[in-house]
Amino acid sequence: MTEYVPKSAGTVTKYIVVESPSVTPAELAIRAYEVSQGLIIKETCFGLAINGKEDEVNQLITQLRTLDPDHIFIKDRGFPPGDPRRCRANLGGARPGFHGIEYETTVLPYVSHGLEELRSRDAGDIPAPQNPLETKKLDVYTLKKLIEAQEP
Amino acid sequence: MTTPVRIAQISCGPEYSGVQQEINEAARAVNGEIFFPDIALKDIMRDFGEFGLDVRSPDLKLAIARAKALVDGRVDADAVFVATCFRCAEAAIVRNELRRYIHTHSRLPVVSYSFTERTTAGTLLTRMEALTTIARRRALLAREAQEGLTMGVDSGSSTTKAIVMKDNKIVGTGWQPTTEVLKSAEQVIGHALDEAGVRRDEIEATGTTGYGRFLVGKHIRADLVQEELTTNSKGAVYLADRQHGPATVIDIGGMDNKAISVQDGIPGTFTMGGICAGASGRFLEMTAKRLGVDITELGPLAMRGFSAHVPMNSYCIVFGTQSLVNALAAGSSREDVAAAACHSVAEQVFEQQLQEVDIKEPVIMVGGTSLIDGLVYAMGELLQTKIMVPKYSQYIGAVGSALLASGFIKDG
Amino acid sequence: MAKIFIYPATSLILSDLVARYGHTPLSSAIAVRERIQTAGIESVPLQITPEEPKKGLRWAAVEVPSGVRGRMALYGPMIEACDAAIVINDADLAFGCMGCARTNELIKYLIREKNVPRLDLNYPKNEEEGVRFVAAIKRFLAEMGGGE
Numbered sequence: 061m062t063e064y065v066p067k068s069a070g071t072v073t074k075y076i077v078v079e080s081p082s083v084t085p086a087e088l089a090i091r092a093y094e095v096s097q098g099l100i101i102k103e104t105c106f107g108l109a110i111n112g113k114e115d116e117v118n119q120l121i122t123q124l125r126t127l128d129p130d131h132i133f134i135k136d137r138g139f140p141p142g143d144p145r146r147c148r149a150n151l152g153g154a155r156p157g158f159h160g161i162e163y164e165t166t167v168l169p170y171v172s173h174g175l176e177e178l179r180s181r182d183a184g185d186i187p188a189p190q191n192p193l194e195t196k197k198l199d200v201y202t203l204k205k206l207i208e209a210q211e212p
Numbered sequence: 213m214t215t216p217v218r219i220a221q222i223s224c225g226p227e228y229s230g231v232q233q234e235i236n237e238a239a240r241a242v243n244g245e246i247f248f249p250d251i252a253l254k255d256i257m258r259d260f261g262e263f264g265l266d267v268r269s270p271d272l273k274l275a276i277a278r279a280k281a282l283v284d285g286r287v288d289a290d291a292v293f294v295a296t297c298f299r300c301a302e303a304a305i306v307r308n309e310l311r312r313y314i315h316t317h318s319r320l321p322v323v324s325y326s327f328t329e330r331t332t333a334g335t336l337l338t339r340m341e342a343l344t345t346i347a348r349r350r351a352l353l354a355r356e357a358q359e360g361l362t363m364g365v366d367s368g369s370s371t372t373k374a375i376v377m378k379d380n381k382i383v384g385t386g387w388q389p390t391t392e393v394l395k396s397a398e399q400v401i402g403h404a405l406d407e408a409g410v411r412r413d414e415i416e417a418t419g420t421t422g423y424g425r426f427l428v429g430k431h432i433r434a435d436l437v438q439e440e441l442t443t444n445s446k447g448a449v450y451l452a453d454r455q456h457g458p459a460t461v462i463d464i465g466g467m468d469n470k471a472i473s474v475q476d477g478i479p480g481t482f483t484m485g486g487i488c489a490g491a492s493g494r495f496l497e498m499t500a501k502r503l504g505v506d507i508t509e510l511g512p513l514a515m516r517g518f519s520a521h522v523p524m525n526s527y528c529i530v531f532g533t534q535s536l537v538n539a540l541a542a543g544s545s546r547e548d549v550a551a552a553a554c555h556s557v558a559e560q561v562f563e564q565q566l567q568e569v570d571i572k573e574p575v576i577m578v579g580g581t582s583l584i585d586g587l588v589y590a591m592g593e594l595l596q597t598k599i600m601v602p603k604y605s606q607y608i609g610a611v612g613s614a615l616l617a618s619g620f621i622k623d624g
Numbered sequence: 625m626a627k628i629f630i631y632p633a634t635s636l637i638l639s640d641l642v643a644r645y646g647h648t649p650l651s652s653a654i655a656v657r658e659r660i661q662t663a664g665i666e667s668v669p670l671q672i673t674p675e676e677p678k679k680g681l682r683w684a685a686v687e688v689p690s691g692v693r694g695r696m697a698l699y700g701p702m703i704e705a706c707d708a709a710i711v712i713n714d715a716d717l718a719f720g721c722m723g724c725a726r727t728n729e730l731i732k733y734l735i736r737e738k739n740v741p742r743l744d745l746n747y748p749k750n751e752e753e754g755v756r757f758v759a760a761i762k763r764f765l766a767e768m769g770g771g772e
Contacts, residue, residue, distance in 0.1 A: 064666040072657070077636055135639035136649075138656025138670075145660075145669035152220075152247025153287075155669075156274060156720030157634055157652075162253040163717040164636045167747050170754030171637055177755045178762065186759035192713040192746045224723065225691025228698075230674035233667045253717070270716065271723030297689030302725065329677040329690040 068140040072114045076124060077161070078107040079168040080131035088124060088132070095123055102141035106161060107132075109141040130175040133168060216245035217344040220289035220320075222278050222310060224271040225297040231331045235295065238336035242344045249278040249287040265309055272296075272306045279310045283317045290347035293340070294324040312570060315473070315480050321346035322481055324568065338484065342441040346478055352619045353446065353478050356455050360416045360621045363404065364613025365432065366440070367397055367424025370466025370493065371580060374400040375610035376408035376415070377618075382604055382611065384408025393424040394431055401432070417620040419443070419613030423467075435620035440609045445472050445479045447612030448576045451602035458572035462561070462591065462599075463579040463608065466493045469561050473569040483568040491560030493581040495529050499553040502536055503546050507584070510550055514586020517547030519555035532556060554586035555593075562594045576600045578608035626768040629706035629735060631728075632718035633699060638710055641758065645765040650706055652721035655698035672697070684730060695727040703734050708741040708768055710761060715747070741768065 078088050085107045092101050092108055099112035099120060110117055125132050144150045148158075178186075219239055226232045239246045251259075259277035267273065275294075281287045294311050296303030304326065311324040323339045325331075346353065358377045366373040368390060374397070376384035384407035386400030405412060419436035420429040421443040429437035440463075448454075448461040461472040469492060472482040500510040522544050524535040532553075539549050575597055577588050582605045592599045604611060626647045630638035633652040642649035659671040667673040672694050680693025683700040698721065711732060715722070722728060735742060743764040748754040 062666040064664050064671065066661045066663055069661045071661075075636070133636050133640040134643065135636045136651055136653035136657070138653045138660055143660075148250065151669075153250030153278070154248075156271060156723055159253045159256060159274065160632065160634045160718045160720065160722065161636055167637060170748040170751055171641075171758060172754075173751040174748070174754035174756075174758030178758055181755075181759075183759040183762040183766070186756055189745060189748075189753060189756040189760050191744050193744050225689065225694075227670050227720075228672055228694035228724070229677055229690035230667050230672050230694060231690075232669060236668065256717070268716075268725035269723060270719045270725070272725075273717075274719055274723070297691040299687060300689040300691070300726065303689070327690070329674040329694070 068111065070113070071111055071140065072117050073109055073111040073137040073140050074117055074121060075104070075106065075135050075137050075161075076108040076110065076121065077133045077135075077165065077168070078128070078131060079133070079165060079172065080128045083128045083131065088127065091127060092120065092124060095120060100141055106165065109137060111140045130172045130179075131168075133171075214243065214348070216243050217290045217347045218288070219244045219246050219291045219293050219340070219343060220249050220278070220282055220287065221246050221293050221295065222249075222275045222282075223293075223295040224269060224275055224303050224306070225300070226295055226327060229297060229327060229329045229331075231327050231329065234331055234333040235293070235336060237333035238340045239293075239344075241333065241337060242341045244291070244340055244344045246293070247289075249281045249289070251277055251281050251287070255281065265306065267302055267306055269302055272303060275306060275310065279314055282320060283314060289320060291343045292320050292322040293343065294322060295327055298326040298328045308568065311481055311568075315570070321479070324481070324483075338439045338441065339482075341439040342479060342482065345438065345442050350478070352616060353442065355446075355616060355619050356450070356477070358615045359618045361410060361414060362614045362617040362621070363401070363415045363418045364443070364610040364615070364617060365397055365401060365418070365420045365428055365434075366443070366607070366609030366613065367393055367420065367422040367428045368466060368609070369423050369468075372396040372400050372422075372424070373607045373610040374404040375604075375607050375614045376404045376410065377611070377614040378408070378410075382607075384410070385604070385607060387606065390424070393427050397424065397428045397431070417617040419617035421609040421613045434617075436613065436617050438613060438616065441470060441472055441479055441482050441484065443609045443612030443616065444470060444578060445474045445612070446477055446616060447608040447610075448578050448602070448605075449474060449477045450615055451604055451608070451611060452574065452576045452600050454574055454576070454600075460569065460571050460573070460575045462566075462575060462577050464493055464557065464561055464577075464581040464587065465579055468492065469565055471561070471565050471569045473572065481569050483565045485565065491557055491564065493579070495532055495557055496553060496581065496584060496587065498529070498533060499536060499550065502533070502540075503550060510554075511584035511586045511588075513547055514550035514554045514584070515589060517545060517549070517551030517586075519548070519551040519590065521545075521548040522552035524552040524556045525559075551586055551590075554584065555590040558587055558590035558594055562591070566595075571595060573597055574600050576602065578602070578605045580606045582606065626707040627705055628765070628768070629702055629709040631709065631711040631731065631735070632715040632722040633702075633731075634718050634720065634722050635712065635715070638712065638761075641761050642710070642765065645762055647765055647768060650702040652698060655702060656721070683734065689726070691724055692727045692730065695721065695724060696730065699727070699731055700734075703731065703738060706735075706738070706740060708743075708764075709735045710743045710745065710764065711735065712745050712747055
């Protein structure tokens with residue numbers, strides 16, 4: 061059994077994913093470096109990973125979001141950037157969580173569209189989505205109505 | 213240091229059970245390197261669909277896609293380790309099907325394992341050693357005939373065995389219960405050499421196997437120190453003269469059991485373990501003792517009995533012994549009790565272990581317990597096949613070692 | 625700021641929207657970070673040691689596979705701490721920390737049992753669903769006392 065001494069204690073890491081027609085991950089990185097003030101910034105295929113003290117990371121994120129608020133998405137990450145335990149170069153393949161982000165990036169355009177729309181519309185005026193737990197199958201009465209509504 | 217053997221890990225759960233570290237360590241100990249096949253989300257969606265096993269757990273979907281990437285040759289590997297949580301039914305189905313799929317559709321050696329949070333690198337070591345040996349030493353394992361004068365020593369948990377071979381023939385044997393590992397080894401070696409009529413310094417190459425292989429190997433400066441899955445497979449097909457094509461090797465040992473699916477003498481998939489002493493040779497020893505017969509007499513006694521007359525399920529050695537005592541007290545015959553004990557051990561191995569390998573004929577039983585014909589008969593009944601027990605089957609590991617050791621004889 | 629348990633706990637979308645609308649997302653990353661920043665015995669890659677499945681016994685019995693119990697050691701405390709939850713019900717491709725269907729079933733059940741405000745959704749499949757999805761989350765979080 062080997063003793064474990066953490067290296068990144070007291071810091072946080074956040075992923076910044078950009079799915080934007082106007083800001084590329086590279087541009088986001090350049091902007092981040094400009095205002096980073098000593099934070100660790102690593103470019104990834106989705107965007108950036110930023111590590112440092114929580115307040116400083118949050119400040120940087122707030123600034124970066126302004127570049128394209130509806131197309132920049134942020135989440136926490138457990139590991140600091142480039143940690144060999146999670147790094148594809150060491151594991152041979154991507155860590156499983158990578159595929160989860162891969163999947164959600166396919167949904168991001170719809171979420172971005174929602175964010176854009178809500179700039180001009182009130183959330184209270186928009187109908188609620190179907191609750192997946194209350195999705196019902198077509199009942200016979202509705203089915204009958206549909207059949208009767210058909211032109212002969 | 214040679215290049216590490218690249219072992220592709222296909223798994224669900226080890227990181228969350230706290231055992232990934234143990235898997236990595238076991239692989240490193242035998243110069244193996246664990247890696248995860250790299251695929252993309254689109255591969256997962258396509259391959260999971262194509263494979264057609266509609267499981268719910270995303271990590272099992274990932275496992276299926278990774279296995280397909282290996283079989284299709286999109287990712288290179290030398291060997292495959294399939295691991296899922298013990299007691300997960302969904303994962304057990306995937307584990308078994310992937311093991312079978314990889315074994316059938318590729319030449320990659322594969323071992324599957326179900327872990328708990330208690331699984332240690334030590335438990336995994338023999339399996340990893342066999343896996344890396346098969347990947348690394350295909351040339352050595354291709355050997356079909358023994359050459360020169362060689363010796364093999366099998367330092368097992370219950371007994372120690374030695375074999376001296378000369379020009380593809382067994383010329384000396386030694387066998388005795390294991391007490392002190394080195395002392396027992398020295399004694400059986402002495403006996404085998406005497407029987408062969410040769411001196412120690414005339415031996416051209418030696419091999420060791422079994423639990424004490426490292427200790428004995430160091431002591432006698434063995435050329436080959438090899439785990440028993442490999443030596444037993446090799447020894448079994450050699451003695452049974454079934455070196456080509458498929459075979460299944462079953463070894464019910466003193467402490468653990470092995471079931472190995474062999475192709476051309478090379479282990480493909482295997483299980484070892486690890487159930488309870490109730491499903492091992494140990495239980496049969498206890499039965500013989502309780503019935504007041506020598507272990508060598510238990511088999512013939514069992515053959516005269518009828519196992520169905522005595523209810524016995526030796527999942528646990530304590531309960532198994534209890535059933536045995538109860539049956540005798542209730543007036544069951546010694547023959548029936550002996551038969552029931554043999555049936556019970558065979559049934560445990562059948563239910564708990566043989567489900568993990570593909571049984572292909574011929575089925576070869578080896579190890580000391582293969583001499584108990586009541587046990588061989590019971591296993592044959594369960595598998596519905598005639599089981600082969602080759603001559604010298606009790607020396608199997610030592611024979612395999614002596615055979616493989618001849619690959620180390622230096623020219624001239 | 626309310627603590628919002630998100631499901632899948634690895635979700636980028638939910639993590640972002642919860643934080644964007646002024647609340648704290650409780651996600652896998654927080655639980656993993658806690659472990660990799662705590663000294664102890666080395667256990668790669670997640671610093672989940674064999675002790676964690678034992679801690680998981682609080683939420684799942686000993687006959688439950690170790691991987692479920694180990695994951696519950698991550699999520700159990702967060703479910704207990706949350707003030708509300710947002711659950712995406714068709715998250716079939718969330719791997720790793722969310723890679724075990726049995727754990728996921730238990731997580732959803734425990735959230736339901738806790739009886740906190742809960743928003744059930746599916747991933748949006750088109751732009752119109754995207755608008756409804758974001759609006760529903762915004763409304764739900766506003767009721768929790770937040771604001772952009």
